[in-house]
Amino acid sequence: MERYDLVYRLYDEFDTKTVREYQEFVDLFPAVDSRVALEHWQSANEELERRKDEIRGEFATGETLAEVAARATRDQAFTALDLESKYGRAVNVLVLDVDETLRSAGGTDNEIPRETLHVLTEFHEAGVPIVICTGQTLENVKGFAIQGLGSEIVHSGKLSIVYEAGTGVFTPGHGADTKQLLYEELATEIRDVFDTVRSRVLPEAPEDIRRGCHLQGNEFNVTLKPNFETGSSRAREIIDEALVYVLELLADAVVGVTDVDVDDASAWTRTFYADQDPEIRSVLEGEGVHPDVSPADVPGELADVLERIDVAYYEADAAEIGSLELNKVVGVERALEVLGVEDPFALVMGDSKSDLRVMRWADEHDAGIAAAPEHASRETLDHVLHTDELVFDRGKSVDVLRTVYALNRLARLG
Structure with missing residues (x-):
């Protein structure tokens, strides 16, 4: 059966909204030392699996469709199908800005929402490297990355931090390539x-x-x-x-x-x-x-x-003054080299002109897709609207991440 027909059936015949609610509860349930609470979590998990089993039993590709239903809305799933039909491949690296992209002072108290962090851990578990690409200092980024994603992911060898908009790249677990000070490669007069x-x-x-x-x-x-x-x-x-x-x-x-x-x-x-x-x-x-x-x-x-x-x-x-020879594109290219991503197809998320450079690089090299919040700079928003229209509400980067999660699952169907 054609994939669009499968997804139509999935969302027409099953209560996918309830499946998603159970999945979110199970995923984000806080660690508490309470027997009653743990029993409640276990009951929800059992109900989630029962509902997924119904989907698994109905389709030959039921495992894939059950996971899509548990994480993506109908609109997100069809957007994912459109992206897979257009590009014919899955996203194999995430390139993510932080401020006003993953987190937003206007909508999330300047913290990365828990649901966003959880989806990022799922990408990591699926073997998709993560490149944090920001204008912030390295120490600031390391701090919230370890706090939000955990030390194990940060030091897994599959996460890289492009900091200060490309002046340096930090990729723990890669020996001599762990920290690269790209600004040291500039001409003496520029450094002066x-x-x-x-x-x-x-x-x-x-x-x-x-x-x-x-x-x-x-x-x-x-x-x-x-x-x-x-x-x-x-x-x-x-x-x-x-x-x-x-x-x-x-x-x-x-x-x-x-x-x-x-x-x-x-x-x-x-x-x-x-x-x-x-x-x-x-x-x-x-x-x-x-x-x-x-x-x-x-x-x-x-x-x-x-x-x-x-x-x-x-x-x-x-x-701010920075070097045009050291921008986020240069940093991302070096990060991908260290991570061993030889044929990148990235999800590039950002809101500013420095992020737009990475988006254009991905577009020119057929190396990915771009997404931006609705409050992004005008040029950035125009680029996203003229490519794949992956625009999300303030503080809701998780919506695009779930769409790409569904894209990667559906790409397996061939």
Whole structure:
């Protein structure tokens, strides 16, 4: 029987909603030292297996369909079928952003929901490697990964952390390849620029920026974060000021490794990045410092350096400089190499422009599918909508993970 017909029968003839409810209860039941509670869990588990057995007995592929029914809604199952029909293969690696993707301050108290963590453990048990791909520091990511997924998974050799948006890769259990500091491979003059900006960014900051921001504890990138609630009007004001200040420092630092005239470097640097990013231009115009200089007038020697340095503005959240030679794509490629994923077909989940680079890389290389939350950046959301429309509600990344879980199960049917 054709697979679509099988799935129609599954969801039309069986109470799959109740099966999913039992499965979720069994999976997420907290560890408690209570005989009554354990008996309740055992009773639910027995009922779950009874209902799955009914499905198993009805279809030749009953084991697969029972697992799909227990974890995916009707819509998720048919989306999974559409993806399998389009690509003809299962997802063999997860590439996942964290903030505002796996977790969301607006919907999950900035914690990764338990159901999301559980589905990730199921992918791990099925042999699917996990690449956490984030702008956060390594120590922050290691902490919540161990707390949420457990030390066994983190140190299994099947999990990698691409941190600081690609400046480093940490893959426990791989000997000399466990930690790779990709920024050490950059040219000396680029590293000198970052060293200079980092050493000056707080000591020389105007008082309002020094009081209103803190320097994130990165190994390489220079990131100013607000000392106010992310997303608040005060955070927006201070990060807008910080962006202008960071551009000024960057201009001075680049002068130190070139022969560009110091008097003109600031205006050229501002116009260079304003031309690159409309959000940066908007901030500079709002702060009254957008220069009356054409991007075409930027000296080639200055442009050659600036083209290798990324200035990122995250409204009411961060002002950052990073290396365009070290982005999430570079980090993901190195992580896949260490993990031994030679022919990747990834689920790439993220919300920002840095995640969009990975999504485009996957699309251009036929190496995966993309998913994003409904509040993702406009460009990211447009990409996802024009590919497979895998858009999920805030804090509900688990919905896409369950769809891909069903895809991987259904792909086995051939």
